[in-house]
Amino acid sequence: MKLLKIQPAIAENIPEIVALDQLCFNGIWSEDGYRREINSDKSILLTLSLVNNSELKIIGIGCLWSILEEAHITLLGIHPDYHRQSLGSLLLYTLLKDAVNRQLERATLEVVTGNQVAINLYEKFGFKVAGTRKNYYPKTGEDALILWRNGIDKPEYTTELEDWGNRIRDHISQQYLLY
Numbered sequence: 001m002k003l004l005k006i007q008p009a010i011a012e013n014i015p016e017i018v019a020l021d022q023l024c025f026n027g028i029w030s031e032d033g034y035r036r037e038i039n040s041d042k043s044i045l046l047t048l049s050l051v052n053n054s055e056l057k058i059i060g061i062g063c064l065w066s067i068l069e070e071a072h073i074t075l076l077g078i079h080p081d082y083h084r085q086s087l088g089s090l091l092l093y094t095l096l097k098d099a100v101n102r103q104l105e106r107a108t109l110e111v112v113t114g115n116q117v118a119i120n121l122y123e124k125f126g127f128k129v130a131g132t133r134k135n136y137y138p139k140t141g142e143d144a145l146i147l148w149r150n151g152i153d154k155p156e157y158t159t160e161l162e163d164w165g166n167r168i169r170d171h172i173s174q175q176y177l178l179y
């Protein structure tokens, strides 16, 4: 059984996070960008790590900004070797749970219009398409879809999220022990 750990990123993680960022997103943020996230009390930057003999290897990152009553999910990435094992769902679930604990009311994010994998994942968590931002990504000129999930402060959402959490934990427990 492999051990998994989710924890807030710390400054020492930055080089590993930047390497994973390159793999997952082709370089969204620089080392300085991640340092800003770690130092900001408005940002939740989480790492998902495999633990082996007390050595940690970061295989996932997720980030959320808390802006007024909104949770902006700014990135979510899993190392390509670990896709389709519910680990992206686990990180998204953990970010959304943090948003609920902070009593935020809505969650939103932008995703490349053609990124159907990510769209499927977010739709599973109740996000709906609310519009498009043209030429949103400066490097590629691609459009972004804006996704929203309202009512994350409602008790029904807490129940829904807990159902997801149980299902995800059940699924990953075939391979991983989360601590």
Ligand SMILES: CC(C)(COP(=O)(O)OP(=O)(O)OC[C@H]1O[C@@H](n2cnc3c(N)ncnc32)[C@H](O)[C@@H]1OP(=O)(O)O)[C@@H](O)C(=O)NCCC(=O)NCCS
Binding pocket: 024, 025, 074, 075, 076, 077, 078, 079, 082, 083, 084, 085, 086, 087, 088, 089, 090, 111, 115, 116, 117, 118, 120, 121, 124
């Ligand atoms: C998006 C991403 C985080 C998903 O991570 P993952 O750990 O593979 O996802 P999960 O195993 O939790 O899958 C959750 C759901 O996502 C969707 N999904 C995942 N992989 C998919 C694929 N290859 N094709 C279609 N849907 C897929 C499915 O709805 C899946 O649910 P299911 O397993 O019940 O069908 C991962 O693909 C990734 O890092 N991609 C590159 C970065 C990125 O695009 N991030 C999102 C924008 S910030």
